[in-house]
């Protein structure tokens with residue numbers, strides 16, 4: 001089978017940017033920036049972007065372009081012993097896919113609620129009790145299935161399925177060519193409106209006023225690094241898959257820089273949007289901003305609805321805000337599913353249509369666990385482990401392989417051969433020293449803290465099964481697949497040397 005290719009350079013960049021820009025940019029980034037010292041967060045964030053984000057993106061685009069395969073193929077071509085890491089990454093992507101779609105589903109429901117603000121004044125009670133119907137649940141006691149959550153999730157799956165089933169150029173590229181411009185236009189229109197509301201400037205001051213005392217806080221650095229991999233979709237099979245469809249003649253370095261800079265620029269725009277609204281809300285309520293902000297999921301589904309209640313023309317701004325979340329989420333969800341699908345196509349040599357049907361069918365069924373009373377708790381616990389343990393560990397192992405177990409200069413040479421401007425030795429400094437050291441420290445701290453303190457007050461048995469157990473299971477499945485795989489597709493290692 002000849003490998004599919006993107007139809008145009010712009011198409012590839014839009015798809016890569018579509019993957020990177022997602023739920024993580026709109027509600028995670030603004031809150032993280034706020035929580036970690038406002039303007040001071042930008043120092044570690046930019047540092048993480050420069051030392052880890054850009055190098056990772058160049059390496060992954062370079063590897064995907066050179067070795068033309070999904071994550072397991074790429075790693076096994078580097079050395080057949082490394083194939084397991086590819087499957088571990090595909091596993092992380094698969095797990096993220098099944099809960100990410102739940103948040104897209106909630107956002108879809110909220111587009112509808114926003115028209116008449118049917119969430120009422122107590123948006124907290126509305127979200128937890130009326131919408132999620134959270135009762136005496138736990139991550140392992142999910143309660144009953146909720147049709148009103150399952151329906152929007154099904155719509156999201158249908159869109160993702162249509163794109164991935166149709167193929168790289170006709171499906172994924174075309175979807176992103178619609179979704180990305182729509183997203184940018186919506187966000188710019190929203191900013192143009194809310195930035196002039198009274199109080200908006202105070203909100204922005206809050207976000208951008210540096211608190212340099214936070215720079216000595218290890219947590220801030222850990223948050224910045226954690227955010228950068230998730231937001232750029234690197235380290236868990238996605239960008240490897242996307243770049244494996246690049247045509248031979250492609251400017252890898254330029255594409256990588258554009259993707260990173262557009263994504264991080266968009267995060268700042270999202271920060272401006274959200275904090276203008278929060279500043280306005282604080283002013284309207286006569287409170288300090290610190291009193292009105294809540295974190296994580298709460299920022300999008302509790303605080304924002306409250307703010308929308310107070311906005312002029314809430315029936316326009318409200319639906320647009322949640323629609324932006326939906327659009328950003330969908331283009332990312334498509335990429336997560338493609339990461340899994342392309343790995344299956346490569347491994348089993350089956351058609352895209354069959355692979356996409358199996359992946360989406362299974363993913364859909366599993367994701368229904370999140371359309372339950374306890375779905376939020378399950379999501380919270382699994383998301384914590386995927387982001388803070390599995391993903392960061394996967395990135396660290398990838399760095400060790402790329403920086404120490406193969407010749408990183410080979411990849412740099414390849415990248416420089418095909419790109420307009422050359423990447424200097426700084427790439428190797430980042431890949432071999434700066435990033436692995438930072439990550440080793442962060443992963444180590446996360447592991448020790450999670451071991452000692454658990455997470456979110458969940459039962460030990462839940463942490464063991466759905467956190468540690470799930471993460472270990474992904475690694476073990478990867479290792480088993482690696483072992484039973486036919487040893488070395490003969491030409492594999494030669495390919496890698498090319």
Ligand code: LEU
Pocket residue numbers: 019020021022023024025096100230231232233238332333335336
């Ligand atoms: N990069 C995406 C985001 O920031 C997430 C990823 C899982 C596709 O939301």
